[in-house]
Amino acid sequence: MEDIVNALALFANYVAVPATAYGAQLALGALGVTLIFGILRFANFAHGEMMSFGTMATILVTWGLQDAGIGLGPFPTALLALPVGILAAITMALVVDRTVFRFYRRQRSNPIVFAIVSVGVMFLLAGLVRIIIGPDDQSFADGARFVINAREFKELTGLEEGIAIKQTQIITVVVAGAVVAALFWFLQKTRSGKAMRAYSDDEDLALLSGISPERVVAICWIIAAALAAIAGTLYGLDKTYKPFIFLQILLPIFAATILGGIGQPVGAILGAFIVAFSEVMVTYAFRKFLAYLGPQDWAPDGLVQLLSTDYKFAVSFIILVVVLLIRPTGIIRGKVIV
Amino acid sequence: MRKFLATLLTAAVSTGALAGGASAQDAVKIGMLQGFTGPTESLVKPMALGGEMAIKEVSDSGIFLGGREVVSVRGDSTCIDAAAATAAATRLVTSEGVVGINGATCSGATTAVLNNVVRANGVVMISPSATSPALSTIEDDGYFFRTAPSDARQGQIIADILQRREIGTAALTYTNNDYGKGLADAIQAAFEKNGGTITAVAAHEDGKADYSAEVGTLAAAGGEVLIVAGYLDQGGKGMIQASLDTGAFDKFVLPDGMVGESLTDNFGDALDGSIGTNPGTDSPGADMLAKLSEGKDFKGDDPYVPECYDASALLLLAMQAANSTDPSVYKDKIMEVSNAPGEKIFPGELKKGLQILADGGDIDYVGGTALEMIEPGESAGSFRETEIKGGKWETVMYH
Numbered sequence: 001m002e003d004i005v006n007a008l009a010l011f012a013n014y015v016a017v018p019a020t021a022y023g024a025q026l027a028l029g030a031l032g033v034t035l036i037f038g039i040l041r042f043a044n045f046a047h048g049e050m051m052s053f054g055t056m057a058t059i060l061v062t063w064g065l066q067d068a069g070i071g072l073g074p075f076p077t078a079l080l081a082l083p084v085g086i087l088a089a090i091t092m093a094l095v096v097d098r099t100v101f102r103f104y105r106r107q108r109s110n111p112i113v114f115a116i117v118s119v120g121v122m123f124l125l126a127g128l129v130r131i132i133i134g135p136d137d138q139s140f141a142d143g144a145r146f147v148i149n150a151r152e153f154k155e156l157t158g159l160e161e162g163i164a165i166k167q168t169q170i171i172t173v174v175v176a177g178a179v180v181a182a183l184f185w186f187l188q189k190t191r192s193g194k195a196m197r198a199y200s201d202d203e204d205l206a207l208l209s210g211i212s213p214e215r216v217v218a219i220c221w222i223i224a225a226a227l228a229a230i231a232g233t234l235y236g237l238d239k240t241y242k243p244f245i246f247l248q249i250l251l252p253i254f255a256a257t258i259l260g261g262i263g264q265p266v267g268a269i270l271g272a273f274i275v276a277f278s279e280v281m282v283t284y285a286f287r288k289f290l291a292y293l294g295p296q297d298w299a300p301d302g303l304v305q306l307l308s309t310d311y312k313f314a315v316s317f318i319i320l321v322v323v324l325l326i327r328p329t330g331i332i333r334g335k336v337i338v
Numbered sequence: 339m340r341k342f343l344a345t346l347l348t349a350a351v352s353t354g355a356l357a358g359g360a361s362a363q364d365a366v367k368i369g370m371l372q373g374f375t376g377p378t379e380s381l382v383k384p385m386a387l388g389g390e391m392a393i394k395e396v397s398d399s400g401i402f403l404g405g406r407e408v409v410s411v412r413g414d415s416t417c418i419d420a421a422a423a424t425a426a427a428t429r430l431v432t433s434e435g436v437v438g439i440n441g442a443t444c445s446g447a448t449t450a451v452l453n454n455v456v457r458a459n460g461v462v463m464i465s466p467s468a469t470s471p472a473l474s475t476i477e478d479d480g481y482f483f484r485t486a487p488s489d490a491r492q493g494q495i496i497a498d499i500l501q502r503r504e505i506g507t508a509a510l511t512y513t514n515n516d517y518g519k520g521l522a523d524a525i526q527a528a529f530e531k532n533g534g535t536i537t538a539v540a541a542h543e544d545g546k547a548d549y550s551a552e553v554g555t556l557a558a559a560g561g562e563v564l565i566v567a568g569y570l571d572q573g574g575k576g577m578i579q580a581s582l583d584t585g586a587f588d589k590f591v592l593p594d595g596m597v598g599e600s601l602t603d604n605f606g607d608a609l610d611g612s613i614g615t616n617p618g619t620d621s622p623g624a625d626m627l628a629k630l631s632e633g634k635d636f637k638g639d640d641p642y643v644p645e646c647y648d649a650s651a652l653l654l655l656a657m658q659a660a661n662s663t664d665p666s667v668y669k670d671k672i673m674e675v676s677n678a679p680g681e682k683i684f685p686g687e688l689k690k691g692l693q694i695l696a697d698g699g700d701i702d703y704v705g706g707t708a709l710e711m712i713e714p715g716e717s718a719g720s721f722r723e724t725e726i727k728g729g730k731w732e733t734v735m736y737h
Contacts, residue, residue, distance in 0.1 A: 013584055013585070014550070014554040014557065014558075014584060015554075018548075018550045018584075022548070136571075137571065137572075137575075139604070145583075149585060150584065150585020151585060162585045164583055164584050164585050166583060235547070236547075239547040239548045240547050240576065240579075241547075242545065242547060244545050245545070245546065245547040248546070249547075279551075280550075280551060280554075283551045283554075283555070284551065284554050284555070284558075285538075285554065285555040285558035285559070286558070287558045287559065288557075288558045288560070289558075303538065303555060303558055303559060304558075305555060305558075308540075309540060309542075309551040309552045309554075309555055310514075310541060310543070312551055
């Protein structure tokens with residue numbers, strides 16, 4: 001019996017806990033991408049760098065607060081700075097929309113043109129971030145690191161395997177849950193939310209009903225940028241902030257968006273958790289886990305690992321390709337990229 | 339007109355003399371073949387100045403081979419372009435007529451120059467910074483030396499430290515490049531030869547945010563310590579962070595790329611009990627070199643600067659010992675002047691060394707790196723073993 005509990009603790013420590021936090025971070029990112037697609041009808045490649053930009057603003061403010069001696073006690077100071085980061089991301093998103101995307105919207109350009117333009121915006125933002133904060137690793141997490149660490153857990157339960165839960169993981173899940181709840185409330189219950197859904201459903205009909213497209217577009221950018229800043233900051237708090245990784249994280253975010261069904265907020269969240277758990281489980285070595293479950297003093301010879309960790313990113317690619325081949329609309333029937 | 343004729347005559351004579359053999363009046367030329375451009379450019383600037391400081395010291399002594407002058411001729415070996423390195427070395431040897439080369443900087447460029455130029459022309463080359471284990475076994479006809487230890491040596495040191503501390507199992511992770519792979523292979527080979535078990539080896543890529551998957555793999559295999567052959571401000575730090583977060587490992591073995599204040603600043607006393615090794619010596623040579631370089635636009639104890647100073651000094655001391663600038667003659671003296679017995683020679687004391695050799699005595703060149711040459715012509719290397727105590731690196735002993 002104890003062996004089974006140990007196996008579960010091991011699984012929780014190396015798979016369930018990290019994958020849940022990672023899934024929540026991806027979900028916030030994927031929600032932003034899926035909203036932009038629903039309203040503006042293009043795949044926004046600049047979303048990763050928008051996350052980076054918002055996080056950078058948060059970090060700069062966090063440093064200022066830390067220098068001034070203002071903190072949140074056991075909680076990371078970055079939470080206090082996050083509203084400023086969100087504002088910075090929103091401002092940047094609206095400026096980019098005014099100066100770049102609005103031009104193409106008036107031209108009624110093809111979605112593919114928008115996607116290419118967003119790649120340009122991505123490079124611009126990436127450059128800007130590197131000029132301001134540089135390409136290096138920045139650590140800005142403070143406060144208590146663990147809710148419970150592996151050693152304390154072992155002493156508390158008497159098990160051989162510990163479960164470490166970081167404070168940032170809890171914060172990630174709680175904040176992501178709250179933000180998603182607020183978003184769904186907004187989309188379902190408020191006038192603006194309904195207008196957005198109507199616009200997403202049928203642009204012309206929405207126009208005829210007197211919905212202002214510029215207003216809907218602006219709200220969409222505001223929400224997407226806020227989500228981006230929150231997702232980036234949570235990711236940075238939990239792991240580390242480094243400008244380069246926001247190019248890499250774009251792939252799992254897009255995989256999650258497409259898997260869940262493009263333009264479907266619920267699908268984005270579902271897709272994000274599936275991608276996160278697949279990435280972690282496929283590359284996890286199950287040797288010790290099986291050793292606990294098997295007969296006494298037995299352990300598999302190999303590591304029992306499906307894919308080497310070097311190929312972690314391949315998992316997102318595989319999911320992407322399989323979904324596009326078998327069910328291009330995604331789990332919850334969304335739009336199809338054409 | 340008469341003056342012009344005289345100059346012409348002198349030129350003709352000296353050219354004739356050069357063709358016939360070295361004349362007492364010519365400056366002896368040493369090639370400074372370093373990676374002045376490319377990935378090592380920031381490293382090389384002080385290195386070259388350090389190497390040239392030794393050349394100037396010998397030249398100014400006035401007693402080198404009966405008072406001959408020594409000059410340095412620079413060549414750019416780059417770091418990654420073997421063709422450019424070969425071209426630069428060929429120019430130094432065939433058109434400048436250097437009698438010895440201090441270089442090249444990187445292992446790849448050094449191998450190319452060794453195969454294409456050094457062996458073909460029979461000129462001595464001493465590299466201050468090529469550390470690839472492959473250079474220990476390469477065919478060199480006795481013309482190639484290095485004042486930097488092979489990475490294989492560090493692997494052996496780490497294996498010995500683990501054996502002494504009775505650590506029998508270890509997991510190993512390395513940064514996925516030539517340095518990481520070479521060092522990891524060396525550590526694994528030496529550790530297993532000592533009877534230890536490497537439970538798992540996993541590469542990590544630098545520049546990622548999250549290393550929990552890599553740590554999960556290593557944790558599944560287990561091990562008393564995690565050996566991290568990486569960089570302290572890159573993936574190596576991420577691996578340690580993820581290990582501590584999940585409680586997978588709490589003791590680490592940290593080779594040279596991981597030893598630095600920024601690691602302890604970051605993790606504090608969470609790393610207590612972890613072991614580090616990096617090139618280091620308790621010999622006063624490096625400090626003396628640092629003093630010599632004061633006000634000279636470089637620092638004598640910067641990475642590989644002592645090695646480069648020593649490489650130049652060795653070339654010239656060997657020439658003095660052989661009383662010849664002929665590479666095929668003085669190459670056999672290099673091991674002799676660098677090792678005991680004899681009077682110990684530190685940086686800034688090259689004149690004393692030259693004098694002893696001129697008088698027929700023996701020297702044991704210590705230089706800036708506490709140099710001890712071992713077969714096949716490379717530095718044994720002095721390593722410092724450190725342990726993290728109370729969040730600070732503390733020296734345990736020197737190897």
